[in-house]
Amino acid sequence: MKGMTRYSIFSLVRNAIGYHEGWPRAWRSPEPRETYDVIVIGGGGHGLATAYYLAKEHGITNVAVLEKSWLGGGNTGRNTTIVRSNYLWDESAALYEKSLQLFEGMTPDINFNIMLSQRGVINLAHNLHDLRELTRRVGAIRLNGIDSEVLNTQQVKAMVPILNCQPDARYPVLGASLQRRAGVARHDAIAWGLARAADARGVDIIQNCEVTGILRDGGRVTGVETTRGTIRAPKVGIVVAGHTSVLAAMAGIRLPIQSHPLQAMVSEPVKPVIDTVVMSGAVHVYVSQSDRGELLLGAGIDGFNSYAPRGSLPVIEQQMAACLELFPIFSRLRVMRTWGGIVDVCPDASPIIGKTPVEGLYINGGWGTGGFKATPGSGWVFAHTMAQDRPHPLNEPFALERFTTGALIDEHGAAAVAH
Amino acid sequence: MLLISCPWCGARDETEFSCGGEAHIARPADPNALSDAEWADYLFMRKNTRGPYLERWVHTAGCRRWFNVARDTVTNEITAVYKMGAKPPRARAKASRRKR
Numbered sequence: 001m002k003g004m005t006r007y008s009i010f011s012l013v014r015n016a017i018g019y020h021e022g023w024p025r026a027w028r029s030p031e032p033r034e035t036y037d038v039i040v041i042g043g044g045g046h047g048l049a050t051a052y053y054l055a056k057e058h059g060i061t062n063v064a065v066l067e068k069s070w071l072g073g074g075n076t077g078r079n080t081t082i083v084r085s086n087y088l089w090d091e092s093a094a095l096y097e098k099s100l101q102l103f104e105g106m107t108p109d110i111n112f113n114i115m116l117s118q119r120g121v122i123n124l125a126h127n128l129h130d131l132r133e134l135t136r137r138v139g140a141i142r143l144n145g146i147d148s149e150v151l152n153t154q155q156v157k158a159m160v161p162i163l164n165c166q167p168d169a170r171y172p173v174l175g176a177s178l179q180r181r182a183g184v185a186r187h188d189a190i191a192w193g194l195a196r197a198a199d200a201r202g203v204d205i206i207q208n209c210e211v212t213g214i215l216r217d218g219g220r221v222t223g224v225e226t227t228r229g230t231i232r233a234p235k236v237g238i239v240v241a242g243h244t245s246v247l248a249a250m251a252g253i254r255l256p257i258q259s260h261p262l263q264a265m266v267s268e269p270v271k272p273v274i275d276t277v278v279m280s281g282a283v284h285v286y287v288s289q290s291d292r293g294e295l296l297l298g299a300g301i302d303g304f305n306s307y308a309p310r311g312s313l314p315v316i317e318q319q320m321a322a323c324l325e326l327f328p329i330f331s332r333l334r335v336m337r338t339w340g341g342i343v344d345v346c347p348d349a350s351p352i353i354g355k356t357p358v359e360g361l362y363i364n365g366g367w368g369t370g371g372f373k374a375t376p377g378s379g380w381v382f383a384h385t386m387a388q389d390r391p392h393p394l395n396e397p398f399a400l401e402r403f404t405t406g407a408l409i410d411e412h413g414a415a416a417v418a419h
Numbered sequence: 420m421l422l423i424s425c426p427w428c429g430a431r432d433e434t435e436f437s438c439g440g441e442a443h444i445a446r447p448a449d450p451n452a453l454s455d456a457e458w459a460d461y462l463f464m465r466k467n468t469r470g471p472y473l474e475r476w477v478h479t480a481g482c483r484r485w486f487n488v489a490r491d492t493v494t495n496e497i498t499a500v501y502k503m504g505a506k507p508p509r510a511r512a513k514a515s516r517r518k519r
Contacts (some may be wrong), residue, residue, distance in 0.1 A: 245467035256463035258440065259492075304421075304438035307493045308471045312420045314434045347463050404459040 007111050026192060027199035032206050035232045036064045037349050038386060039224055041211050041247060042239035043067025044076040045187070046364060046371065048194035049379020050239055050386070050392060051112070051203045057380070058387035061202035064233070065195075066226060068210035072191025075241045078309075078341035080264050080286060080298040082277055084121045084182030086148050091397040091409050092350060093144040098394055099377025103185060106376060112193025114185050115291070121182035122156065124280040124326075126171045133413070134177045141179075151176045162329045168323045171283050184277060184288055190375055205378045214251040220359035221251070228415040229349035237362040237386050242307070242342030244352075244365030251358050256403050257344045258299040263312040265338035269293030273329070281413070283322035295330065297323060301369060311340040339397055343369050347406035349363050353382055354399040356389050363400065424500050425478045426486050439475035441465050442487045443507060469493060475509050 005011060005024050015022055054060045067073075083097035083103055104297045106114050125131040134150065141148040156176045161193060165173045195205055206228070213225035214236065218404045223232030238247045245257050269292050279286040282418045286298040299319040302311045316338055324331050346352060346366040351374070353364045364382040367374060381395040391399060402408055421433040423493040447453055447461055466472070472492045477485045489508050499508040 245465075245468070246469050254460065255467070256459075256462040256465065258465060259469075260469055304490075305440075305467060305472060305474070305492050306495060308495055312433060314420065314432075403463045404455045406455075 004111075004196065007113075026196040027205055030204045030206065032064060032066075032226070032228055032231050033204065034230075035223075036204070037062040037233060038235045038237070039063075039231060040065045040237045040239055041224065042074075042241070042270060043071045043191075043195070043205060043207065043374035044074050044239065044241060045072065045190050045194065046241070046367075046378045046382070047237075047239035048072075048191060048198055049376050050364065050382045051205075051379075052194050052198040052201070053376075053380045053383035054387060055198060055201035055203055057383060060387055063198075063203045064231060065198070065203060065205045066209045066211055066224070066231070066378075067205070068227075070207050071195050071205065072188055074188055075341040075343065075371060076191045076375075078264065078339055079187055080288065080296050081184045081187050081372065082121060082182070082279075082286070082288065083116070083185050083373040084179050086121070086123075086137070086177065086179040086182065087411060088137055088140055088413060089409050089411060090144060092411050093141060093146055095148050095377055095381070095394050095398070096374060097144070098380065099374045100181065102376035102380060104181075106190070106193070110193045110197035110401055112189060112196060114189045114193055116183065116185045118181050118183040119276045119288075120159075120178055120180045121279060122151070122159065123177045124156070124171075124173055124278065124282070125175045125177075126280065126282050127174065130282055131174045131205040134175065134279040137413070138177050145211070146179070147181050148179050150179060151178050159276055160274060160278055162277065162327055164326055164328055171280070171322070173326075182277070187318050187372060192295045194379075211247065211250075214247070214358075214361065216251065216358060219357075221361040232267055235360045235362070235386055237382060239364045239382065241344060241365060241367060241371055242309075244344045244363065248356070248363060248365075249418060251356070251361055253356055253358065253361075253363075255352070255363075255366070256347050257352075257401070258305050259307060259342050259344050260304070261306050261309060261340040262301045262343045263299040263315055263338055263340045263371050265297050265299070265312040265316065266290070266294040267297070267330070267333040267337050268336050269308060270295070270333065278326075280326065283326070284319050285323045285326055287323065287327065291356045294336065295333065301345070307342055311334070343367070343371075345369070347403070350409040351378070351398055352400050353378065353395040354385060355389075356400065420431055421490075421495060421497065422486065423476060423497065425484075426500060426502050427482045428478060428484060431478070435478060435480040436476050437479045438479055439485065441467075442473040467515045471498070475503075487519060 073222040085100040277288040345368040384392040
């Protein structure tokens with residue numbers, strides 16, 4: 001990796017002697033060139049991963065990543081940082097497992113600590129139907145070679161002592177599924193680490209550069225109009241969570257996507273009380289504790305389309321009410337802040353990754369409420385799709401055409417977030 | 420939080436309503452005559468506009484009747500509420516201008 005200071009214990013010691021004033025910046029901030037081989041629209045995790053794997057796996061380094069704001073300032077920095085691969089259907093299981101495996105090797109690969117913490121993710125069952133569905137799900141997941149197990153109430157209680165497992169609880173815990181390899185990773189580190197690694201391989205990362213139009217000649221793409229001028233490239237990839245429909249419309253493409261706000265919040269920091277991730281799809285709660293001690297809670301999406309990155313209060317009230325039923329110990333905690341991000345939801349709660357009717361234009365979007373966990377896998381398959389001009393077998397089922405053929409991949413149950 | 424004026428019940432809290440998505444999508448007269456792509460377009464493809472948007476709502480926890488809303492998806496400002504079967508506000512504005 002040319003020109004990049006390798007981060008290590010030695011560079012840390014060396015810079016400590018200089019009072020940490022000598023650290024070089026992690027990536028360049030170049031002026032956009034007139035032409036590139038590939039333009040990636042969107043400097044979030046998925047876009048940066050796409051650029052990184054284009055350079056690393058396919059040797060395509062004449063790449064620009066265009067970001068309208070700052071790196072990782074969209075959904076990459078707004079999610080609840082959960083990574084897991086316990087998806088029901090074969091297509092999703094393969095894609096998310098690829099992603100989890102890439103996460104597992106990412107820290108040494110990009111020489112940036114992504115703080116992957118495989119602390120396990122628990123999905124609760126509150127009634128008999130939940131338990132049956134969850135058992136079926138665990139079976140399907142294990143058949144795909146992905147670790148997953150069913151826990152009974154006592155096992156859940158042993159792992160999460162603060163959880164209300166009383167039989168007379170409003171949401172009794174009858175059991176749970178557990179993926180031990182799942183957990184959390186530091187979202188900012190993934191954006192910064194991928195940006196630094198892509199930059200080191202020659203990718204131009206251009207921030208504050210909003211795409212305002214997609215240039216076409218006949219049926220093929222020739223470049224983009226931006227707030228920093230025209231940039232040409234024979235291949236353009238749209239990787240803009242929250243605005244996929246808006247960008248696709250610039251090229252005259254209609255998508256089955258609806259954009260909704262999704263909210264999350266953190267409490268004030270407290271001493272360690274929960275060392276795993278607890279999710280409940282039925283009552284809509286997911287909880288983990290950050291390294292700073294804040295409880296990180298996720299809510300659901302607003303029921304209507306919106307591009308306003310703030311959601312409605314009733315959604316937060318609903319999730320908080322359920323959360324306090326499950327964790328009565330949280331009742332005195334104060335919420336420090338809430339925020340929202342715009343998620344692009346497909347009718348089957350699965351993403352669209354592939355080619356479009358416009359030659360040279362590719363789309364990676366519609367990840368709904370669960371894009372973060374797919375960051376490296378998404379970039380890996382999308383880089384392959386753009387480099388080879390055909391999808392990788394892992395993302396072939398996720399083509400836009402599935403809405404015409406009817407081969408939908410219904411993952412509403414896996415999302416654990418109600419759509 | 421939205422305050423939605425149901426045409427029958429008046430202004431009520433957002434939590435009483437459910438959103439039914441994009442308005443004015445007509446069901447094809449003869450679905451059997453459509454190609455798969457045309458059917459997919461009817462069934463799945465949506466405008467998902469950033470800005471002024473026409474959508475259907477139902478007063479779930481009230482009169483349970485459907486109606487249309489014109490709302491800006493960036494500011495959440497509701498500019499018009501009109502009954503099912505009525506023309507959208509912009510089309511009505513155009514028609515009245517033509518009359519003059």
